[in-house]
Amino acid sequence: MDGASLAARQVGAAARHARIRFGGLRGSDAAWAMAFLVPYAAVFVLFVIYPVGYGLWLGHRPGLYAELFSDPIYLRTLVNTVLFLAIGVNLHLFLALLLSGYFLQKSLWVKGLLLVFIMPWAAPAIPTFISIHWMLDGQWGLLNNLLWFVLGINGPSWLTERWLTFATVIVAYVWKWTPFWTVILMAGRTAIPQEVYEAAEVDGATGLRRFIYVTFPLLGNLYLVCTLLSTIWTLGDFNTVYFISGGGPALSTHVLATLGIRNAFQIGDPSLGMATVMSALPLLIPLVIVLMRKLSRSQVQL
Amino acid sequence: MSGGAAAAGRRRSKRLRRRLSKAGQVLIGIVVLIWTVLPLYNMIEVALRPKDAVFSGDLFPAHPTLIGFWDVLTENYWYLTHFWHEMGNSLYIGVATALLTLAVGTMASFVIARMRIRGAWAISNAALLTYVIPMSFLAIPFYRVMQDYGLGDNLWAVILVEVTFATPYAIFIFTEYSASIPIALDEAAHIDGAGPWGIYWRIYLPLMAPAMVAVGTYALLLAWNEYLYLYLLLSSPGNMTVPVALGQFLNSDEAPWNLMMATAVVYALPPVVIYYAFRRYMSTGLTMGGVKG
Numbered sequence: 001m002d003g004a005s006l007a008a009r010q011v012g013a014a015a016r017h018a019r020i021r022f023g024g025l026r027g028s029d030a031a032w033a034m035a036f037l038v039p040y041a042a043v044f045v046l047f048v049i050y051p052v053g054y055g056l057w058l059g060h061r062p063g064l065y066a067e068l069f070s071d072p073i074y075l076r077t078l079v080n081t082v083l084f085l086a087i088g089v090n091l092h093l094f095l096a097l098l099l100s101g102y103f104l105q106k107s108l109w110v111k112g113l114l115l116v117f118i119m120p121w122a123a124p125a126i127p128t129f130i131s132i133h134w135m136l137d138g139q140w141g142l143l144n145n146l147l148w149f150v151l152g153i154n155g156p157s158w159l160t161e162r163w164l165t166f167a168t169v170i171v172a173y174v175w176k177w178t179p180f181w182t183v184i185l186m187a188g189r190t191a192i193p194q195e196v197y198e199a200a201e202v203d204g205a206t207g208l209r210r211f212i213y214v215t216f217p218l219l220g221n222l223y224l225v226c227t228l229l230s231t232i233w234t235l236g237d238f239n240t241v242y243f244i245s246g247g248g249p250a251l252s253t254h255v256l257a258t259l260g261i262r263n264a265f266q267i268g269d270p271s272l273g274m275a276t277v278m279s280a281l282p283l284l285i286p287l288v289i290v291l292m293r294k295l296s297r298s299q300v301q302l
Numbered sequence: 303m304s305g306g307a308a309a310a311g312r313r314r315s316k317r318l319r320r321r322l323s324k325a326g327q328v329l330i331g332i333v334v335l336i337w338t339v340l341p342l343y344n345m346i347e348v349a350l351r352p353k354d355a356v357f358s359g360d361l362f363p364a365h366p367t368l369i370g371f372w373d374v375l376t377e378n379y380w381y382l383t384h385f386w387h388e389m390g391n392s393l394y395i396g397v398a399t400a401l402l403t404l405a406v407g408t409m410a411s412f413v414i415a416r417m418r419i420r421g422a423w424a425i426s427n428a429a430l431l432t433y434v435i436p437m438s439f440l441a442i443p444f445y446r447v448m449q450d451y452g453l454g455d456n457l458w459a460v461i462l463v464e465v466t467f468a469t470p471y472a473i474f475i476f477t478e479y480s481a482s483i484p485i486a487l488d489e490a491a492h493i494d495g496a497g498p499w500g501i502y503w504r505i506y507l508p509l510m511a512p513a514m515v516a517v518g519t520y521a522l523l524l525a526w527n528e529y530l531y532l533y534l535l536l537s538s539p540g541n542m543t544v545p546v547a548l549g550q551f552l553n554s555d556e557a558p559w560n561l562m563m564a565t566a567v568v569y570a571l572p573p574v575v576i577y578y579a580f581r582r583y584m585s586t587g588l589t590m591g592g593v594k595g
Contacts, residue, residue: 037410040406047465048431104329117338126529142347236435257438261442
């Protein structure tokens with residue numbers, strides 16, 4: 001528990017106190033408050049409640065799930081999704097954790113490098129993923145040309161075998177999203193008071209031990225929230241798989257988000273498509289509950 | 303004598319260690335640089351190739367030419383005949399999303415943070431709940447819902463979807479940022495006879511400007527990153543946008559790769575420029591209260 005959070009709690013307590021003291025609003029003030037809330041309430045009802053409700057209704061028939069589970073493509077997709085979450089999320093967050101320390105160095109060239117490093121996140125996803133897709137072309141792609149020039153070897157045909165393709169999807173994902181989390185974790189590190197480090201140094205904790213015993217415990221909560229959020233967003237990630245592999249070869253690298261769209265619009269069965277994405281709910285709901293508790297309690301925000 | 307030599311040795315090994323760690327840092331820097339730049343370099347490099355050199359094993363374009371960019375900007379290729387119209391659609395969606403998100407977000411956060419009403423927590427929780435719904439999971443119902451609202455094949459369908467998913471973030475950031483503006487200002491204005499609208503318009507909004515720049519940029523980037531909803535909700539050629547046009551050619555064998563990459567570069571430029579111009583605000587916004595863990 002650091003100073004900032006204590007301060008936040010005190011502010012929160014003061015605000016609660018003020019609310020009790022002033023009570024509710026009266027007359028025209030209350031009318032204004034309602035008027036200010038109408039736009040968001042309308043957005044929430046029209047574009048959250050109704051689509052969510054309609055979606056749940058679309059995918060509610062148990063028969064749909066029986067159909068899904070007898071489909072080998074669906075089962076493969078399930079495996080892919082779990083692997084994508086387990087490997088992709090942890091890999092890029094851990095890299096972000098390490099790089100957030102690296103980029104806090106004071107030297108000028110590191111700061112310059114950070115400006116470049118942030119680019120994959122600032123650039124829109126579709127152009128860069130299309131570029132990566134073309135880079136991976138077995139015959140004319142930049143990657144294999146590079147392998148030939150530097151190592152003198154013929155690179156594989158990246159997008160024609162399931163696991164190789166799947167690996168490139170994860171790598172593209174890591175490329176796109178590591179910068180974002182690095183910036184978040186950098187903010188987390190700068191919020192750790194310098195005195196803590198000084199005290200740790202007096203006690204002899206430097207280097208790796210400083211990271212394990214000081215930095216990581218203090219960042220732990222933020223890191224957990226990042227992991228939860230990233231897992232939820234990754235579950236809904238459509239662009240990476242769609243643009244890098246398109247679910248191929250032979251539908252072997254789909255994830256739930258892309259297979260759902262395929263079932264709904266290419267096969268033309270919206271209920272089946274909705275059931276495909278809704279089969280992630282047993283994973284999604286616990287994540288959301290834990291995350292909402294964490295977010296509303298500790299005020300971590302992104 | 304020997305003690306002095308040992309001390310010198312220690313100094314030397316310490317200096318060596320420092321140099322090694324410096325070399326390690328530079329090495330990491332180089333790896334990070336290559337890793338980051340490679341796909342971006344590929345985009346520009348292919349865009350600079352003339353048409354007949356698209357399929358070649360070069361690492362650098364042998365005869366770099368701007369003709370690809372010229373063809374894109376002058377719509378001089380059959381799949382590019384509506385490039386500026388498509389770019390205009392993307393821009394329209396992005397700007398409308400940003401403005402609407404700012405309007406809805408500031409109003410809601412004004413009530414939550416400044417008006418002390420009961421039940422403000424319900425709004426916060428609604429926002430939080432929206433924030434944790436994976437956006438693509440609602441694409442299937444949205445396809446029907448937008449038709450029910452009479453917004454089939456209408457740019458506003460996409461704008462409203464983007465606003466729905468951008469507003470929760472806006473409300474968090476604004477509510478958080480409001481805490482840095484003294485409530486005494488509101489009270490002083492209230493005593494001077496200003497009503498809620500006056501306080502919102504003349505005091506709240508101007509002081510929120512930095513957070514609004516951050517959130518506006520965020521909303522614009524969110525819309526600019528979109529593909530799925532553009533592809534599903536818009537169908538007529540007049541409502542075509544750049545990402546969908548690019549996506550059409552992804553899996554065709556005769557894709558004009560140099561022109562696609564030139565299009566990609568042009569499409570990627572506006573958000574990159576905007577991001578770097580407002581970077582200072584972005585990082586305050588993104589990381590504000592980042593870690594009160």
